[in-house]
Amino acid sequence: MTEDARWLSGLEEQARARLSAPVFEYLAQGAREGRTAARSVDTWSSVELHPHVLRDVTDVELGTDLLGTRVGVPWGVAPTTLQRAVHPDGELAMARATAEAGGVMVVSSNAGTPFSLIGDTGVHWWLQAYLPADRTLAVPMLDRAVAAGASAMVLTVDTPVVGTKYPAGDVVWDVVDPALLRVNFDVGHDGQPGSDKALDLGPHDLDWLAEHTGLPVVVKGVLRPDDAVRCVQAGARAVWVSNHGGRQLDRAVATATVLRHVIAAVGKQAQVYVDGGLRSGLDVVAALSLGADAVFLGRLPLYALTDGEPGVARMHREVGLQVVETMRLSGCRTPADLAALSAPSAPNRL
Known part of the structure; x- marks a missing residue:
């Protein structure tokens, strides 16, 4: 049982042992000195939970509503590149395992698998997109995603340029x-004028x-709350x-530190999701206790993907087991109940 309980925490070393050095470094590295990447992981463990007692936790429900659609679990897979360099089945393995778990998969616009094949797996998926300087160049890719069944667009806005890395x-x-x-x-897309990432993203986009x-x-x-x-x-x-994931602006704040402030600023006007350094079901619960509507995992599914679809499926199962256990120990039966663990009278200390 102890070995099983620690399986998630061993995924990074498993990936290090199985992948070529350049591929593993690409997955694991942060920008410059990697301060933000490291701090993002550590900060989640500082979130303190305030559990309820004398609550009936016989039946625990993990389902939640995201963008008006019911999904099976309150965590999903964040968009990542080079999945087929991690395992030949790449996005297809990720999609099949995530569909089985009932989660949302966010597919990178840089994916190595045709959107149509990802859609055929039956996974509930959203497209992550960067917009180029000439917005019209993105249209064919966007249209392919819509035709393949993407149900939301995730516009990445923190990458006007790619943050500097220090390869070993x-x-x-x-x-x-x-x-x-x-x-x-x-x-020929990348050779066309205007194909570079847009430096002028704005609300109109x-x-x-x-x-x-x-x-x-x-x-x-x-x-930032104002943004x-x-x-x-x-x-x-x-x-x-x-x-x-700490890959853009090094020394940027950890997401656990600012999540509650963003939620307070947004109120009920929109949902709020979070990623960045989450490595376990306990981290998922910590994020939900701060008020997040959903949590997205990036590196953890990539590391699990070294075992293909079975590895990602096991990752989802292990996260689920940890979430359910933590919910029961906290006196919570639904993801919405978890927000009560961070009552204003007893704030989480970060």
Whole structure:
């Protein structure tokens, strides 16, 4: 039992042992000195829970509503690149296991698997998108996602440029097969003028994305309450608190530190999601106790993907077991009940 309980915490070392050094470094590294990446993990363990007692926890329900759709669990898979470099089945293995778990999978626009094949798995999925300087160049990729069944657009707003990394050896882009990513773009897309990431993203882009796709827009990469309010005013259906896993601006604040402030600013106007450094079911509960509507896991599913679909399926099961146990020990029966664990009279200390 002890070995099983610690399986999630051993996934990173499993991935280190199985993957080539450049691929593992790409998955694990943060920007520059990696301060934000490291702090993002540590901060979740500082969230203190205030459990209820004398509550009936015979039946625990994990389902929740995200963007008007009922999903089976309050955690999902965040968008990540190079999944097919981790395992040949890549996004398909991730999608099948996540569909079985009842979670949402957010698919990177850089995915190495056609959107149509991901949609065929039956997973509930959203598309993560970067917008190029010439917005029209994104249209074919967006249209493919809509045709394949994407049910939301996740606009990443914290990457006007790619944050500097300090590689220890070979850079992954020099050794990985280009066929393992960006297969949903038109041939020659990256060589066209205006294909670089937009430096002028603004509230108008939310309107454009929603109108073109007809789908709700989630804004990912928000760390400030005032920015969250601007997103909601511009029509965002949800705000995603994220520091990009510490991969963009080093020394950016940890998401656990700012989550509650963003939620307070948004109120009931939009849902709030979070990622960044979550590595266990206890971390998921911590985020939900701070008021998040959903939690997205990035590196943890990637590390589990080294075992293909069975590995990701087990990751979901282990997270679920930890969440259910923690909910019962906290006197909670639903994800919504968990918010009561951070009552204003007894705030979590970070």
